[in-house]
Amino acid sequence: DVKVTQSSRYLVKRTGEKVFLECVQDMDHENMFWYRQDPGLGLRLIYFSYDVKMKEKGDIPEGYSVSREKKERFSLILESASTNQTSMYLCASSLVVYGTDEKLFFGSGTQLSVL
Amino acid sequence: AQKVTQAQTEISVVEKEDVTLDCVYETRDTTYYLFWYKQPPSGELVFLIRRNSFDEQNEISGRYSWNFQKSTSSFNFTITASQVVDSAVYFCALRKTSYDKVIFGPGTSLSVIP
Numbered sequence: 430d431v432k433v434t435q436s437s438r439y440l441v442k443r444t445g446e447k448v449f450l451e452c453v454q455d456m457d458h459e460n461m462f463w464y465r466q467d468p469g470l471g472l473r474l475i476y477f478s479y480d481v482k483m484k485e486k487g488d489i490p491e492g493y494s495v496s497r498e499k500k501e502r503f504s505l506i507l508e509s510a511s512t513n514q515t516s517m518y519l520c521a522s523s524l525v526v527y528g529t530d531e532k533l534f535f536g537s538g539t540q541l542s543v544l
Numbered sequence: 545a546q547k548v549t550q551a552q553t554e555i556s557v558v559e560k561e562d563v564t565l566d567c568v569y570e571t572r573d574t575t576y577y578l579f580w581y582k583q584p585p586s587g588e589l590v591f592l593i594r595r596n597s598f599d600e601q602n603e604i605s606g607r608y609s610w611n612f613q614k615s616t617s618s619f620n621f622t623i624t625a626s627q628v629v630d631s632a633v634y635f636c637a638l639r640k641t642s643y644d645k646v647i648f649g650p651g652t653s654l655s656v657i658p
Contacts, residue, residue, distance in 0.1 A: 464648075469553070471635060471650040487645060519589070532579070533646060535589040 432456070435520050435536040442543050448507040450539050452520030459525050461503035462533070463487075463495065466517040478503055479525075510543045517541075546571045548638050548649035556655045557626050565621040565652045567636030573597075578612065578619045579637040579646070589635065595619065626656045 436451035454461065460479055464472040464487075474487030476495040484495050492514060496504045503522075507514055518539045523531040547570040557563045569578065580592040593603065595612050603610045607624045623630055636649040 462645075469650055471548075471550075472648040474645050477645060517587075521589075532591040532594060533581075533589070534591075535581075538587045 433520055433522055433534050433536040435518075435539050437539050438537065440539055440541045442507075442510050442541065444511060444543055446507075446510050446543075448510045448541065448543075450505040450507075450518055450520075450541070452503045452505070452522075452536055453501055454503075454520075454522040454534070455501065456522060456524065456534065457500065458522040458534070459500070460523040460531070461497065462521040462523075463493075463503065463505045464519045464521065465489070466519055466538070472519065475505065510541075512543050515541060515543045546573075546576075546638055546640065546647050548636050548647055550634075550636055550649040550652050552652045553650070554653045554655070556657060559628060559656055559658050560625050562622060562624050563626050563654065563656075565623075565634050565636075565654065567619045567621065567649060569617050569619065569636070569638045571617075571638060571640070573640050575640070577639045579639070580610065580619075580621050581635045581637060581648075583633040583635065583651070585632070592621075592634075623654075626654075628656050628658050630654060631656045 433454045442448050462477040463475040466472050473489050478484045478497045494506045520536040521533040523533050549568045576597045578595045581589045583589045609622045611620045633651045633653045635651045637646050639646045
């Protein structure tokens, strides 16, 4: 069974802390994504990666960075957490097969609260 | 620019009623893909369907059906004889190519009341 695992379901941090959100997939997928989900705004893409050590900015990258040292792991980093980064963070992965469109597999999400 | 609109923020229906979730998209591309995902209370989004822009055939899967109309840029989702387990947030999404990002709509929260 395919699996995208996010390290924490709930996380509480203080303003100014450095925060790491970890995501691991066991499907050998090339693509990995970080979204944040806020009420009324749907899912907004923060960063994505199409290969190891490769990253691309999404729609709202400000205040975030990412790391992909291994194919199966994609980390989201909040360099200095702020209260407006309180949100649900969703990791996803997908397999690219030329000529065949892929679907996203999602983790269960991390609800981050920054106090 | 690409955009997905789901005008219905919240819908409540009584069990066994039919319900349609609306999705309107904007894109200038001739080739694109449309998706529906379901997010139950547990939080994990689950893929429901993918449709490419060249295939306007409607699709039915059990109680679920999808109506894709390029003329109105809509990709609506109908649940027939709704059940309590259908209660979830449903997202419509759009993507240009296999190497492009997926754009999600704001979601529609469906509550099915027993």
